[in-house]
Amino acid sequence: MSDTLLQIRNLEVDYLLDKGAFRAVKNVSFDIGRGEIFGLAGESGCGKSTIAFAITRLAKSPAWVTGGEILLDGRDLLKLPEGEMQKVRWRRVGMVFQSAMNSLNPLMRVEAQFHDVLHRHTGATRAQSRERAEAMFKLVGISTSRLTDYPHQFSGGMRQRIVIAICLALQPELIIMDEPTTALDVVVQREILEQVIDLQRSHGFSVLFITHDLHLMAQLCHRIGVMLKGELVEVGDVRQVSHAPVHDYTRKLWNAIPQLPGRRELAGGVA
Numbered sequence: 452m453s454d455t456l457l458q459i460r461n462l463e464v465d466y467l468l469d470k471g472a473f474r475a476v477k478n479v480s481f482d483i484g485r486g487e488i489f490g491l492a493g494e495s496g497c498g499k500s501t502i503a504f505a506i507t508r509l510a511k512s513p514a515w516v517t518g519g520e521i522l523l524d525g526r527d528l529l530k531l532p533e534g535e536m537q538k539v540r541w542r543r544v545g546m547v548f549q550s551a552m553n554s555l556n557p558l559m560r561v562e563a564q565f566h567d568v569l570h571r572h573t574g575a576t577r578a579q580s581r582e583r584a585e586a587m588f589k590l591v592g593i594s595t596s597r598l599t600d601y602p603h604q605f606s607g608g609m610r611q612r613i614v615i616a617i618c619l620a621l622q623p624e625l626i627i628m629d630e631p632t633t634a635l636d637v638v639v640q641r642e643i644l645e646q647v648i649d650l651q652r653s654h655g656f657s658v659l660f661i662t663h664d665l666h667l668m669a670q671l672c673h674r675i676g677v678m679l680k681g682e683l684v685e686v687g688d689v690r691q692v693s694h695a696p697v698h699d700y701t702r703k704l705w706n707a708i709p710q711l712p713g714r715r716e717l718a719g720g721v722a
């Protein structure tokens with residue numbers, strides 16, 4: 452088994468608009484290793500979410516993948532029949548999106564939502580789902596007595612933890628987190644992300660972490676890719692990208708972060 456879990460090769464994604472095709476992702480290539488937290492940074496509209504949707508093949512019209520490969524353990528996801536791809540989604544590649552809190556069904560008790568996902572993907576019985584749901588609730592720090600509650604009975608932060616718990620219940624090898632906590636206040640954001648990192652360390656899954664918050668990204672990720680207008684302009688380990696950025700745009704991104712008193716400026720990056 453290779454150390455590389457996901458290989459994105461020369462990915463190109465267009466949005467087919469009335470006025471012609473708009474290329475949102477241009478010849479992008481990067482790898483994510485097993486157990487690696489890979490961050491994708493860049494200003495709004497540079498194509499980060501388009502890549503996340505392409506990996507999961509959840510991109511909807513007018514998005515169109517026009518070129519490249521997305522290899523998961525060497526198999527090109529872009530070539531899988533939809534039925535096979537459904538088995539990959541959640542089971543091997545979990546997703547926590549910005550709007551994840553809203554992805555819970557308001558009319559179903561949380562326990563039933565665990566069962567729904569677990570039964571569909573693993574054929575779990577109700578008792579097995581309950582057991583798994585309890586274990587996951589403990590992991591994300593919510594009392595198991597609340598499994599019978601409805602989503603509206605939880606705070607925003609708790610709902611996001613629940614989505615993460617459901618995602619983890621299937622033990623995916625890769626979790627894509629696209630602005631997973633942006634809608635939450637900073638304290639809750641940090642708490643949740645610290646928890647995800649703890650879980651990542653104990654469970655060893657890989658993470659593709661997408662956020663505007665470069666500072667947070669530098670704290671959480673092993674490697675970072677920086678995007679500009681659909682192109683990946685720099686990829687490197689977190690120390691290199693933050694302390695010795697090669698691309699001018701990466702330097703600009705760092706310099707755009709408000710400096711804390713006493714912070715050193717290093718080669719255009721921050722220390």
Ligand SMILES: Nc1ncnc2c1ncn2[C@@H]1O[C@H](COP(=O)(O)OP(=O)(O)OP(=O)(O)O)[C@@H](O)[C@H]1O
Nearest residue numbers: 466475493494495496497498499500501502512513
């Ligand atoms: N449904 C769509 N139709 C047309 N263009 C789109 C559509 N969705 C995204 N785009 C365009 O594709 C480009 C990439 O968008 P994308 O959402 O991937 O960027 P992003 O880096 O994730 O931004 P953000 O950080 O704001 O979420 C942008 O120029 C955007 O306007």
